[in-house]
Amino acid sequence: MKKTDLYNLIREFAMKQRGRFNFDKLEKYVIRKEKGFEDFDRLFDLTCESEFLFEDDSDPIEDFFVPRHCFFQGAEFLIKPLPEEVKGGFLLPGHRFIPFVSREVFPAEVTLKLPDGSTSSTRCESFVGQEVMKYLLFFGEFGALTYLVAEDESNAAMFAPPYEQSVNISVFDMQAFYARCGFKSGDSLMLTVEDWLKGIFSVRHISAKGKAVDFALTRDWSDALLASYKELRNEDDLGYDCYEQAARMFWLAEMNEEAPSLITDPPLAFSAFFNMQKNLTIKTMGQLSFFWPKDETVEERMLDLMDNGGSLPESELDAFFQMLNLSVDSEVAEAYIRDALSRDENDMDAVLAHVVSGRTLCFPEKEAQQEFIRLWKDLWDEVREKHDPEKDTLREIRSVFLDLNDQCLRILRELDRNAAEPYDVIGNPDFMQLSELSAMIHQVLVMSINADVDAATAAAAMPMPLDEMRRNLSAVLEDLAVRLPGSVSAKVSEAADCSVYQLKITLKGSKPPIWRRVLVSSGIELEQLHNVIQMAFGWHNCHLHQFVDGREFYQPGGGDDDFFFMMKVEDSNGYRICDLLRREKDKIIYEYDFGDSWEHTVLLEKVLAPDPKQNLPICIKGKRACPPEDCGGIYGYYQLIETLSGPDCEEKQELLEWHGGPIDPEAFDIIAINARLRLPF
Numbered sequence: 001m002k003k004t005d006l007y008n009l010i011r012e013f014a015m016k017q018r019g020r021f022n023f024d025k026l027e028k029y030v031i032r033k034e035k036g037f038e039d040f041d042r043l044f045d046l047t048c049e050s051e052f053l054f055e056d057d058s059d060p061i062e063d064f065f066v067p068r069h070c071f072f073q074g075a076e077f078l079i080k081p082l083p084e085e086v087k088g089g090f091l092l093p094g095h096r097f098i099p100f101v102s103r104e105v106f107p108a109e110v111t112l113k114l115p116d117g118s119t120s121s122t123r124c125e126s127f128v129g130q131e132v133m134k135y136l137l138f139f140g141e142f143g144a145l146t147y148l149v150a151e152d153e154s155n156a157a158m159f160a161p162p163y164e165q166s167v168n169i170s171v172f173d174m175q176a177f178y179a180r181c182g183f184k185s186g187d188s189l190m191l192t193v194e195d196w197l198k199g200i201f202s203v204r205h206i207s208a209k210g211k212a213v214d215f216a217l218t219r220d221w222s223d224a225l226l227a228s229y230k231e232l233r234n235e236d237d238l239g240y241d242c243y244e245q246a247a248r249m250f251w252l253a254e255m256n257e258e259a260p261s262l263i264t265d266p267p268l269a270f271s272a273f274f275n276m277q278k279n280l281t282i283k284t285m286g287q288l289s290f291f292w293p294k295d296e297t298v299e300e301r302m303l304d305l306m307d308n309g310g311s312l313p314e315s316e317l318d319a320f321f322q323m324l325n326l327s328v329d330s331e332v333a334e335a336y337i338r339d340a341l342s343r344d345e346n347d348m349d350a351v352l353a354h355v356v357s358g359r360t361l362c363f364p365e366k367e368a369q370q371e372f373i374r375l376w377k378d379l380w381d382e383v384r385e386k387h388d389p390e391k392d393t394l395r396e397i398r399s400v401f402l403d404l405n406d407q408c409l410r411i412l413r414e415l416d417r418n419a420a421e422p423y424d425v426i427g428n429p430d431f432m433q434l435s436e437l438s439a440m441i442h443q444v445l446v447m448s449i450n451a452d453v454d455a456a457t458a459a460a461a462m463p464m465p466l467d468e469m470r471r472n473l474s475a476v477l478e479d480l481a482v483r484l485p486g487s488v489s490a491k492v493s494e495a496a497d498c499s500v501y502q503l504k505i506t507l508k509g510s511k512p513p514i515w516r517r518v519l520v521s522s523g524i525e526l527e528q529l530h531n532v533i534q535m536a537f538g539w540h541n542c543h544l545h546q547f548v549d550g551r552e553f554y555q556p557g558g559g560d561d562d563f564f565f566m567m568k569v570e571d572s573n574g575y576r577i578c579d580l581l582r583r584e585k586d587k588i589i590y591e592y593d594f595g596d597s598w599e600h601t602v603l604l605e606k607v608l609a610p611d612p613k614q615n616l617p618i619c620i621k622g623k624r625a626c627p628p629e630d631c632g633g634i635y636g637y638y639q640l641i642e643t644l645s646g647p648d649c650e651e652k653q654e655l656l657e658w659h660g661g662p663i664d665p666e667a668f669d670i671i672a673i674n675a676r677l678r679l680p681f
Contacts, residue, residue: 015069019067020064020066022062052102053068054071058255076265080271080272086183089176091189098242099243102196127169129163129166137282141289142440225262242282284436318330337351337380338383342395348377353679397466401448408437500607501520501578501581502607505536507627514537517622522576533602545591546591554570620670625666640655641665
């Protein structure tokens, strides 16, 4: 079951509840809706993450949750209008209702019920970008732009640093209310939550005149909120933006029996509390904005999480994507599958090769590789079963953003191949910009697989026309690819125009010879050639390997030079085959499995002109089967063949069981080889 579908079931259940409930009740609900559902650990994790629920861990035995609409029902919070709002007779919504209304309600669409029974209407006002930012601070710059584009698409062209142009924004018309209650600068509005899900609030006037400030209450209220923030910081808080941080802060504080209630007659507005904190500020990472210590960067926190294993994957397939360092998840993978199906391309392996292009996948064992393929096939079958090309209204948007995602992945994998240090890259402002673009692209791709979103809604969410977005974002990514540390875009561009190498790869010591003839780009990197050899012969990529050119050795990550034997050990990452094989008849050695020592001669037979119609790499000829792994090297292989071809005996039976059946030394299937070569393992 897809993560988004499960999220929607949790949301649907949460909205129906009228109080605290046991997790078992949610389990039964999901089982009724999805027959055969069994992934309860995943259900629990997603329930804990739900923006419609709080986890109540007060019971040490059972798992309870509280719907947020129940928790915030009747909650009170202050808003102190700024002097310009009082003078202009309006209230700008902005971030003021965080977190006392569901994210699904746009701030300008909440209902303010005034004491006389009327509701406040809205009107449009223009503000200089710099002025409006103080009302949108908790959304961060990206969130502020999203907010303003939702208000008026023309704001996208005007809202850009240094924010000197005017933008149009909706405000609540409070002029009559201010006049009726004699509202003065310094007075406040006390709002009471009547419906968190729909965003309905009752409003009353709180006059500052003649009201003594209760410093003890203010101090205790602020201390309780600050304590809950510190408690929150002990969690993996990079997943919590300002909205979620604020919501959890109020929840944690309210669960503290020794602290005063923060949602009953509060002495301060939440924004006032934030402004009082000298050590807190708003910082951003990607699309998210955080309440953050001024003396700590978000990058430091990210690196700390990286050192401690990062976040948990959402599914078994995501766990493989994470292990293989692919920078994709199952939702983005689904977008690639839908894109292929919408173009009537039904090749599962070709889509997988596209998703992981530029990455050589290494598995600790053959069984892990088989499990990955099974999970990929399950996703493919699931998407193909429900995908209806006739109803796929988002294919154009998805195709554009998949192209942009390909650009992001090429940059990230290029940095990785060139061993760019994360401590150098993550703190780099160019990488921060790349992260923000990548997060935005990911968000659009997730939207593009949502059946509830139509083309008109998706287009309305775009800050500019699709073609213009494609050109602008692509140009930015190209620029970043050149500027980022560790980038070798110029080398990649040069390699794109390379010639084609015809290589004959022969297993040394094999008689008669076991060999493969393959065509590859002369710009292919050594680690990619390693992958080609593995697939062409049928090895399982379970052991170490190296390339040998005279007395120079090329290994992944490099190694220690052996000065006694005058051997130099280079890091194979970044080296291309044309760096070692320059002329026809040049040759090098490829060694696989330093125990069995399978040595292969790699001979450059011909240098050919590139053919744009030909997909590389490709095997064009070969002879004989690849020996099985771990059989003792080339001599062990021939002893194995001799035993298996001899009379029945106990040793022969044991070897048949070990191998899983008989061996045909002459077997050679070029179709199967080329099918494997389209995979990235």
